[in-house]
Amino acid sequence: MKTDLLTTTIPESKFSAVKNALKYLFNHNEIEDIQLLTGGLSSALVYRMTVEGKDYLLRIVMHADEMHDPPRQHICMGLAASANIAPHVYYSNDEDALAITDFVQNKSLREGFASGKDLITALGNTIKAMHELPLFPKLVNFLDGVDIFIEQFKALHIFPEHVTAEYFSLYAEIQKAYPRHDTDMVSSHNDLNPNNILFDGKKIWVIDWEAAFQNDRYVDLAIVAKTFVHNQEDEAIFLQTYFGEQLDEYKRARFFLMQQICRMYYAMIMLKLAAAQKPANHVHDTDMVQPGMAEFGAMLMSGKILLDTYEGKLQYGKILLNTMLAAMKTERFKAAIDMMRVF
The missing domain is CATH 3.90.1200.10 (Aminoglycoside phosphotransferase (APH), C-terminal lobe)
Incomplete structure (x- = not known):
């Protein structure tokens, strides 16, 4: 069980929320890998997370405000995902300010x-x-x-x-x-x-x-x-x-x-x-x-x-x-x- 990967990667304030999300989706907290992704200007934390051999994207809003508003983001993302414009959404929680979606292995556009x-x-x-x-x-x-x-x-x-x-x-x-x-x-x-x-x-x-x-x-x-x-x-x-x-x-x-x-x-x-x-x-x-x-x-x-x-x-x-x-x-x-x- 690699919960140590979570404890060393996820901020302490969001650790329980991530564990709850994993428990809800997979009925366990075991992950094979997790990597923080960088490169954008967003203040959110974004991770590639591997569970049961499949890659997912974990996105966590650390400081919610009018602009960084999880409920609005999740509504927009969900509507886009339902139309196959955004990756599939497996889990979103407005109160915990996090979402788990499909991870897209990006290639040259x-x-x-x-x-x-x-x-x-x-x-x-x-x-x-x-x-x-x-x-x-x-x-x-x-x-x-x-x-x-x-x-x-x-x-x-x-x-x-x-x-x-x-x-x-x-x-x-x-x-x-x-x-x-x-x-x-x-x-x-x-x-x-x-x-x-x-x-x-x-x-x-x-x-x-x-x-x-x-x-x-x-x-x-x-x-x-x-x-x-x-x-x-x-x-x-x-x-x-x-x-x-x-x-x-x-x-x-x-x-x-x-x-x-x-x-x-x-x-x-x-x-x-x-x-x-x-x-x-x-x-x-x-x-x-x-x-x-x-x-x-x-x-x-x-x-x-x-x-x-x-x-x-x-x-x-x-x-x-x-x-x-x-x-x-x-x-x-x-x-x-x-x-x-x-x-």
Whole structure:
């Protein structure tokens, strides 16, 4: 009996809850192996756990609050699992703030599809299926939430005000024009970064429902596009897959503006995390001249820079802001803002 694996791996405050879950599922507490998984930015503890020769994923929320809310997460995850979008859920307990699901042995997403077009189409169909689920619980208006993140960033005084003035000045056009109170809500994951999109060799699975709630449909589309949609041809395939015959210029414009909102969203998160991780007596580098997103991605892939470091978060935040700023200086941006004002 390897309960010692649990005692040396699971926090003491959650030990009894994990034992109860194992007892409920397997009628015993014996496990063959348990490994803490790292790599994401979530505050939850995530483990690969082997029981009776099969791997499971154990997820434990350590500090519950409005954002890290086990009941909401478990509802969203359960609805997605019932539609074969999320891995099968074997056990969830709101009070203990833990869940046990199937473990997906992840394979290369890009290598799993014959072409980039096939991958983009598969991702578009996955988002479409998710958005057809029964509505997730409410949490917050997304644009209002981004506005709060902006105010929190400004309060940290990471950069002198003049360094970011142009970014926020142009973003204010979106704040005024985007239909933030549109009642057309869908069940949204809200954090479809590559760490949360797994591929088992046959099918795409979506994990980590921590940020899930009912939201503007363009949020999931924009977040996936940040990583996988690289040009106008990709965008056309992606949006056509999702909207079909209903795709029009208004939807294209709204998607484009949400891309900038999501870049701001992730930039604020990264810079806030960088500020929390800043070494003592260190002065933030205010130079906004940075590599492009493609070059930064290559640096991450090669290990030249790590996203879990202070430097990685600071640089990524700057690059997201620069990518947003470049997009907001285009004619497409002006046209999109004008279209929102008309509608």
